[in-house]
Amino acid sequence: MFKNHPKGLVVLSLANMGERFGYYTMLAIFVLFIQAKFGYNSAETSSIFAVFLAFVYFLPLLGGIVADRFLGYGKTIILGVVIMFGGYLLLAVPTGVNTTGKIMMFGALSLIAIGTGFFKGNLQALLGNMYDDPKYSSKRDLAYSIFYMCINIGAFFAPSAAEAITNYFLGKSGLTYNAAIPSLAHQYADGTITGEGLANFTKYAEQQIAGSSANLTEFGNMYIDKLSESYNYGFAVACFSLVISLLIFIIFRKTYKKADVTARQQKAADEAAGTKTLETLSPAETKERIIALCLVFAVVIFFWMAFHQNGLTLTFFARDYTVDKVSGFDRFSFGLPTMLMVIVGFYGLISMFTSSEKKNKLIGGLVFILAAVGGYFFYNGMPEILSITPQRFQQFNPFFIIILTPLSVGLFSLLSKKGKEPSAPRKIGYGMLIAALGFVVMSVGSVGLPTPNEVEAAGAYNAVTPNLLIGTYFTLTIAELFLSPMGLSFVSKVAPPQYKGMMQGGWLAATAVGNYAVAIIGYLWGGMQLWLLWGILVVLCIIAAGFIFSIMKRLEKVAK
Structure with missing residues (x-):
């Protein structure tokens, strides 16, 4: 797969894989952590999650400017890793449920967002620079598909790592994971628990520790403390993965060193040598390329708004609606x-x-x-009855990426040989339509289910087959392969040379807006029927697809 590609592709892919493994390990348990520890409701959790994701993907715009104008790609990337390490380290420190604990948590999120901003977009720009070489330029789309697959190899192992660590440390305290307990414990503490909820809370307490129902307040506080502590250990994994990522990036620098040059640095080198190697665009051409990229950025906002429900409302669905135990062949998918x-x-x-x-x-x-x-x-x-946790569902998207990437690469290569390969913008449009289909699956599967408010009052519903979420993740993954790596390649190809880092940051900034919009669906999580909730995303994806097809000629013109 890496044959006939520059050696730097392997190095940058592995460096990114390590960083993404840590990030997705954290993300797999983040909303579960803040709801369990601090008792945030779904609207509050949605706001925190969306703002964090928005900054994670918006700050690469700043990181791109810093690299383009001041530090260069390599130094900015290394600085980003160091800052991220500090953020994950703060999250790994157990704190009380008080103001200090919240300050440390929000401070950690800020550092992770800033560090990612310096790291992510510039690594992608550095990769694109290697494929400006005419020797490799025809392989740009394939390179970004491989790069993207490596991201998801890291993401594939993350949920299992998070689950194994949390279960291990809970087990050391004589406890097992029960998704309903934290919410019921907070309801009991603030006096809002219903009669049905109290009965369930009492039952769950007895299942964990015999006799603990005699003092439900003490049990609830103890369970939340131990569960939160187990999540802290999960966050610590990201620290180790970042160290590995940084070592790979530094030790094998020679494989990408020639590409680690910004337009400003190349211009200075050309002036000193009396040569001219940098592509020159007229102001009109530069403007047209930037406008075309901004139009694409506007479209992908809606994709990421829909796609990143996997860390929010789809995780809520996994926790509250999906069965927490599987048997028979269903176990195969959760091992x-x-x-x-x-x-x-x-x-x-x-x-x-x-x-x-x-x-x-x-x-x-x-x-x-x-x-x-x-x-x-x-x-x-495997045991005949296998318990599953909500975060485990987040392994399916990266699993499908790993499986489907060679198929998509093979399909597009075959179409390319026949002269029928769709352009990158057209692939993005198809991706939006496929994303709409993914939420059609969720909408149909949610008909007749109680509202989230009704489920919360009872403790949990846990009646839906896991295959509904697995099918949705499969469809969304196909959409992602049509859209995300192709979008990265499009930006790399079209971006004016002097704005490469910033335009990669612009792609991620559009992702940031979409991530912030994720909260809109989170705010609606409560009294609305689920089939209607998912239907909103279906409509938005179809509208976005219609828009990009309406401007297709303009986009394909600048991509030539």
Whole structure:
């Protein structure tokens, strides 16, 4: 897959993978943490989550300006990692449920957002610089697809890591995870618990520790403290992954060193040498490219508003509506070893059918057989009834990215050979339509379900098959592959040379606006029927798709 690409692609992909593993480990448990620890309701949680995500994706615009005008890409990226490390370290420190605890939590989020702003967009700009070389320019879309897949390899392991750590430290206290307990404990403490909720709270307390129902206040405080502490350990994982990411980036710098040059630095070098290597655009051409990029940015706002419900309302749905135990073949999808065997076996099959060398075909076949045997072995070793936590559902999007990326790359390569490959803007439009279909799945599957307010009063509903969310994540992943890596490639290709870092930041700033808009659906989470809630996202995605198709000629003109 990395054949005929610059070596720097591997290094930048691995550096990004390490950082994203830590980030998605944190994100998998973040909303669960703040609701359990501080008792925030869904509207408050939605605001915090949306503002945080907005800054995480808006600040790369500032990070791009800093790199373009002052530090350069490499130094800005390293500074970002150091700042992020401080943020994750603060989150890993246990605190009380008081003002100091909240200040530390919000301070940590601020550092993570600032650090990500310096890191993320500039790493993408650095990657794009390597493909300005005519030798590699035709492989730009493929490079961003590979880069994007590596992001999701890190994200795939994150939910399982978060779940394993939280379950381990809860177990050390003699407790097991129950999603309903924190909310009921807060309701009991503030006197808003219903009769049905009190009965459930009493039952859950007895299930955790015999005799604990005699003092529900003490039990509730103890459970929240231990659960919050287990989340702190989960946040600490990000610190270790950042160290690994930084070491990879620094040690193998020579593989991307030639691309670590901003337009300002290249111009100064050209003037000193009396040469001219930098592409020159007229003011009119620069303006037209920036306008085209801004139009694309406006469209992707709606995609990210819909897509990043995975960390908010779709997590609420997993916690409150989806069964918390699975049996039979459903267990296969919730075991990390079994899912790994699927990935390994799948890539073995790809080697069998695509390799031109007989030796590689045989190796691929052997890998597939071993993976199948391994999958059967791990599946048989699972307990007959497997408990699942809400964060585990967040593994499905990166899992599908890893599986589907080679298929999408193969499809677009085949279409390219036939001269029928859609342009990057057209792929983005198709992605919006597919995203709408994903929420059609949720809308249909939610018909007849009680409202979130009704579920909260009772403690939990937990009656919906996990396959509803899995199917939704599958559809949204296809949409993401049409939109996100293609968008990154489009920005890299179209951005005026002097604004490369800033335009990559602009793409992420548009993502930030979409992430902030995520909260709109969170605010509606309560009394509204769920099928109607998801229907809002369906309509928004269709409108956005219609807009991008209406300006398609203009976008395709600047992309030539």
